[in-house]
Amino acid sequence: MLRIIACLCFVAVSINGLAQAPKSTHADTLRGSITPQRVWWDLTYYHLKVTPNAKDSTLSGSTQVVYKVIQPNQTIQIDLQEPLQISKVIQDGESLRFKRDGSAFFIDLKKKQEVGKTETIEVFYSGKPRLAKRPPWDGGVQWVPDGKGNTIISTSCQGLGSSVWWPCKDHMYDEPDSMQISITVPKNLMDVSNGNLRSVVENNDNTHTFNWFVKNPINNYGVNMNVANYVSWKETFKGEKGDLAVSYYVLPQNLEKAKEQFKQAPQMLKAFEHWFGPYPFYEDGYKLVEVPYLGMEHQSSVTYGNGYKMGYLGRDLSNTGWGLKWDFIIIHESGHEWFANNITYKDVADMWVHEGFTNYSENLYTEYYFGKEAGSDYVIGTRALIANDEPIIGTYGVNQEGSKDMYYKGGNLLHTIRQVVNDDEKWRQILRGLNKTFYHQTVDGSQIEAYVSEQAGRNLSKVFDQYLRDVRIPVLEYSFGNKGLQYRWANVVDGFDMPVKVKIGSGKEEFLYPTAEWKSLKTKSEKTLSVDRNFYVESKESKQASL
Numbered sequence: 253m254l255r256i257i258a259c260l261c262f263v264a265v266s267i268n269g270l271a272q273a274p275k276s277t278h279a280d281t282l283r284g285s286i287t288p289q290r291v292w293w294d295l296t297y298y299h300l301k302v303t304p305n306a307k308d309s310t311l312s313g314s315t316q317v318v319y320k321v322i323q324p325n326q327t328i329q330i331d332l333q334e335p336l337q338i339s340k341v342i343q344d345g346e347s348l349r350f351k352r353d354g355s356a357f358f359i360d361l362k363k364k365q366e367v368g369k370t371e372t373i374e375v376f377y378s379g380k381p382r383l384a385k386r387p388p389w390d391g392g393v394q395w396v397p398d399g400k401g402n403t404i405i406s407t408s409c410q411g412l413g414s415s416v417w418w419p420c421k422d423h424m425y426d427e428p429d430s431m432q433i434s435i436t437v438p439k440n441l442m443d444v445s446n447g448n449l450r451s452v453v454e455n456n457d458n459t460h461t462f463n464w465f466v467k468n469p470i471n472n473y474g475v476n477m478n479v480a481n482y483v484s485w486k487e488t489f490k491g492e493k494g495d496l497a498v499s500y501y502v503l504p505q506n507l508e509k510a511k512e513q514f515k516q517a518p519q520m521l522k523a524f525e526h527w528f529g530p531y532p533f534y535e536d537g538y539k540l541v542e543v544p545y546l547g548m549e550h551q552s553s554v555t556y557g558n559g560y561k562m563g564y565l566g567r568d569l570s571n572t573g574w575g576l577k578w579d580f581i582i583i584h585e586s587g588h589e590w591f592a593n594n595i596t597y598k599d600v601a602d603m604w605v606h607e608g609f610t611n612y613s614e615n616l617y618t619e620y621y622f623g624k625e626a627g628s629d630y631v632i633g634t635r636a637l638i639a640n641d642e643p644i645i646g647t648y649g650v651n652q653e654g655s656k657d658m659y660y661k662g663g664n665l666l667h668t669i670r671q672v673v674n675d676d677e678k679w680r681q682i683l684r685g686l687n688k689t690f691y692h693q694t695v696d697g698s699q700i701e702a703y704v705s706e707q708a709g710r711n712l713s714k715v716f717d718q719y720l721r722d723v724r725i726p727v728l729e730y731s732f733g734n735k736g737l738q739y740r741w742a743n744v745v746d747g748f749d750m751p752v753k754v755k756i757g758s759g760k761e762e763f764l765y766p767t768a769e770w771k772s773l774k775t776k777s778e779k780t781l782s783v784d785r786n787f788y789v790e791s792k793e794s795k796q797a798s799l
C-alpha cells in the first residue's frame with residue numbers, strides 16, 4: 253500500500269516535535285494479536301458472497317469460513333467492523349450464539365471441535381459499511397457516480413482491515429489456501445475481484461453474479477471488489493513460468509489512454525521477474541483494474557488510479573527525473589505482488605517487508621531499463637523524504653505500523669546492503685531466493701533479516717538494528733594525522749560494524765571496516781576522503797581524533 257501523502261504529513265508533524273507513539277487499546281489487542289479464539293484453528297478456505305446496493309450504500313451477504321481444528325476450543329473469533337452487523341452464524345445447519353466486543357465476534361460452537369477435523373461456519377451480515385474517507389490510506393468502501401447513472405464501487409482496507417467490509421479472521425498471520433468471491437451486481441455492470449473469473453450466473457432480478465476463484469493463499473487486505481461498467485482486453489506474457497494471462501479493466505472513456513499506458517505492465521513483469529523471480533501467482537493471472545482512488549496492491553488484481561500519468565500523479569518523488577520515466581502506480585503496486593502478496597508480514601509492525609522492498613523495487617525497475625547509475629540516482633534522491641523520526645518497526649500485537657520511513661529509508665537500507673554484499677549477481681540471487689524460500693508465506697521480519705545475513709555470508713543484524721530499530725544515521729568519523737587515516741563509526745548501536753566504501757585522495761575506491769573504536773590506516777600524503785554515495789551514512793572529519 254502507498255503512504256506517500258500520509259508520509260509527507262507525518263514529516264511535518266514530527267519536525268514540530270509533536271509525534272507521539274500511539275497508545276494501544278483493548279480493541280487493538282483483539283484486532284492485532286493472535287487471541288486464544290484465533291490460535292486454535294487454521295483457516296483453509298473462504299467463500300465470500302456479497303451484494304452491494306448503490307442506492308443506500310449497503311452491503312449484504314455472507315462468508316463461508318472453512319478451517320482445520322488444531323487445538324481443542326469451542327469459541328471462534330470472527331471480525332466485522334461497525335456499523336456492519338452479523339445477523340446469523342450457522343454450523344451444520346444449526347444457528348449459533350455469539351457475543352460482540354467491538355469489531356470482534358465470539359461465536360460459541362455447539363458441535364465438539366475435534367483436533368484434525370475440518371469444519372465450516374457461514375457468517376451472514378449486512379449494513380452500511382464505513383465510507384472510505386481518503387482511500388487507500390483511510391479505506392473502506394467507496395461509492396462514486398460515473399456520470400452515466402451508475403455507481404463505481406471499490407474497496408481498500410490495508411491496515412484498517414478487511415473486516416471493514418466482510419466478516420473474516422482479520423489477522424495477517426493466517427491465510428486461506430484458496431478463496432471464492434461471488435459478487436452480485438446490476439446487469440449493466442461487472443465486478444472484478446481476485447483470481448480467475450470462473451462463471452457469471454444470470455439471476456431473475458436483473459442482476460448477475462460474478463464468481464472469482466483465487467487458487468493461491470491470499471492475504472485479507474488483498475481481497476477486493478471493483479464494480480463498474482468496465483471494458484477489458486487481454487494479452488499473454490511469456491514469463492519465467494510460461495504463459496501468464498494478463499488482463500486489463502478500465503472505464504470505457506479511458507480505453508485508448510489505458511492501452512498506451514498499460515504497455516508498462518509487461519515491461520514491469522519482465523524487470524521484476526529478472527530481479528525477484530517468477531511472478532508469484534501464474535495460476536491466478538495478473539490484472540490491472542482502474543479505480544477512483546490512487547491504487548493498491550490487491551493480489552492478482554492490482555488497482556490503478558494514477559490518472560494515466562507518469563510518476564506519482566505526474567510528480568517525481570526522487571526529484572531526479574528518473575521517477576517520470578514510468579508510471580509509479582503500475583510499478584510500485586505491482587512490485588507488491590512479490591513483497592506483500594507473495595511474502596506477507598504476519599504483523600503490520602513489520603510492514604517494512606512490504607514497503608521497504610517495494611520502494612526498493614522502483615530503483616531496480618529504473619536500473620533495469622535505464623542503467624545502474626539511474627537506479628542509484630533514484631533511490632538516493634528519495635532520501636530527502638526520510639524523516640528519521642521514529643523506528644521503522646512498529647509495536648507488535650496491537651496492529652500498529654512503525655514510521656513511514658519504512659518506504660524511503662527501507663529502500664535505502666536495502667540499497668546500502670547491496671553495496672556491502674558488493675556482488676550484484678549474488679544480491680539478485682538473494683532477492684530471488686527470498687521469494688522462493690518464503691513463497692506464499694506469512695513471515696516475521698526477523699526471518700527476512702536472518703535470511704539476508706545468511707545468504708550474504710555476513711552477520712547484518714546490527715545493520716538491521718541500526719536502520720529498523722533506531723532512528724540514528726551512522727556517521728563515519730575520520731581524521732588524517734601522522735599515522736595516516738583514523739576512522740570509526742559514531743552515532744551507532746552497540747556492535748555496529750558495517751563495512752563502507754570510500755575513496756582516499758585520488759586513489760581507487762576501497763572498503764574500510766570501521767567499528768565504534770578508532771582504527772588507523774597508512775595513507776599517502778593526500779588527506780581527503782569521500783564515502784560512496786550509495787551508502788546511506790554520513791561522514792564527518794574530526795579535528796581532535798588524531799592518535
Ligand SMILES: [Zn+2]
Nearest residue numbers: 253254607610
Ligand atoms: Zn506500497
